[in-house]
Amino acid sequence: MAGLANPPIVSKQPHDFGELFHRVKPQMAALDVFMRSQVECFEPEIREMAAYCLDTTGKRLRPTMVFISGWQGDGVVSGDLVRAAGVVEMVHLATLVHDDIMDQAEIRRNRRTAAREFGPDAAVLLGDALFSQALHVAAQFPTTEVCRLVAESTRKVCSGEIMQTLRRRDSNISLAEYRRMIDLKTAELFRVSCFLGARLSGHAAGFAAAADSFGQRLGIAYQIYDDLVDFVGEEERIGKTLGTDLATGKLTLPLMLLLEQVSADERADIVAAVRGGQPLGLAASKRRMAELGIAAGVVRAIDEELAAANQALEPYGSLPPVPLMLQLGTMLKMQVAALPAGVAAG
């Protein structure tokens, strides 16, 4: 586990994820080649724009999951897994292009978003073209299974995003509704990534179902972590603007747990902040979270999901992918532990 003391799961460096990510380097190199080859598939007039979106500097969490769940040994690069990884990454990149339009984001990964670079109208269509190309690649497998699964997953990701968009500024979201939304918008693509990796690498049929469950729970854990980071993370370390959930009225677990702990008066202030009135600023909400040890409750929720993720893999401990999959969960745990002092300890 050397090199994992400070694992940058959220990183500005491509593929710089420590030991685990060092092991998938040959697969990632093949994915680089594949993604570059995809640019040529777009109409000549929009190739430059497609290339801008298909850049290779992302974290590539989903491709990593495909490769790890389909692990067949160091240095073994399967064309099917590379293609599946390319499909899920392209779907993810398409959702980012559309997300950045909605959030009116200017910068992602230290450069202008597609919406900022080409205008929001072209960005809507460019995201569509990326989605279409992803499905086109998915349709190049011998059977319709990959296309069917990826198309369904994409629809679910969009549905989750729609739900969250429509409930901005809504302070009456239940824990079950929150979980449902992050399950759809984030865990769904994690889930299908792990399933496809396992399924396409010919491991036991039951293992694909286990990888599916693992991916789903890992995805939920990851989104809860991401929602926690938005309140307690340090921008320079994380590499993106934080504090946006409160500002945009998105009710996430940290705020939900805070609402449970405070007095009626304070609750009214927080609700007003979510609804856009802003009597409670980000600094104040962060201070109250620290005072009340809210982060500890959020970390417990992450740990529960990670435990469930690991449990799904238990019957398959002897398969090559499993130790690496477990490491993914460990890395997320360490990432949580690396948040500012006092957070994880509550």
Added chain:
Amino acid sequence: MAGLANPPIVSKQPHDFGELFHRVKPQMAALDVFMRSQVECFEPEIREMAAYCLDTTGKRLRPTMVFISGWQGDGVVSGDLVRAAGVVEMVHLATLVHDDIMDQAEIRRNRRTAAREFGPDAAVLLGDALFSQALHVAAQFPTTEVCRLVAESTRKVCSGEIMQTLRRRDSNISLAEYRRMIDLKTAELFRVSCFLGARLSGHAAGFAAAADSFGQRLGIAYQIYDDLVDFVGEEERIGKTLGTDLATGKLTLPLMLLLEQVSADERADIVAAVRGGQPLGLAASKRRMAELGIAAGVVRAIDEELAAANQALEPYGSLPPVPLMLQLGTMLKMQVAALPAGVAAG
């Protein structure tokens, strides 16, 4: 040809297309059932929004092409054709949802657009969900062919739209570039509709290729007609706002031909109008088009495309779909002839 004297190709009435469309009524009824069943495939939380977009009041030109190109006799309803028709219609509806965001359109088919009803952010995602569901259905055919073709077509449609979006307010578009853009944004989905109809109904292999060419040329003719209507049509008859191309700086064939005919001074005014300066109003450009007989040149371009469309079918004149496909072209011709007096005659 009774009932075709005044054929409303662009119509506010569902399926009210005269004799030809009367013959596809059983297929359209099956498509209604299919589209309604699709609503249930969306996540419960967004079903109402999906139903709003999957409404059955559209013209359904593309499903008509699927059914007609795969014609197997009156009353024969093929499940494969219904599904393919549903796929292309859903892709088309998704593009409309996204188009209406970009055009900031308020009304389509006499009710609020999805962007107006649910907000532009939700509409971006809703369009994505519709695209995804279309591809999901495409993946339910036994082979990957439908999914592959539809995904590729969708990408091309988006590419054509991107090109046109990026070249708004550009007065230096060549005829070849104009043709390429309408080929992608409109003819592509017409083409794949005709191809899939022919292909899925088991007619001779060569016929599918002929239907493909037919669909492409019909699509180009249709888009040129649509661009002409934007200048010379009557709003109450057409049922949508006209004159938008000049207002949004979209250079289309009528304006391109006008530019070729006028003096340098007048050309400067038109170029300024396209670029947003507006010294030449819509009324003035329409008057000059009438004076110079521009419409006649546009109609000649439509006729050329329709002749090429028909020619593609010549070797297959004995197949059941062909007479109906030819009728589609005839209907478009009659629609052109029904434009305000003097237009077609030039």
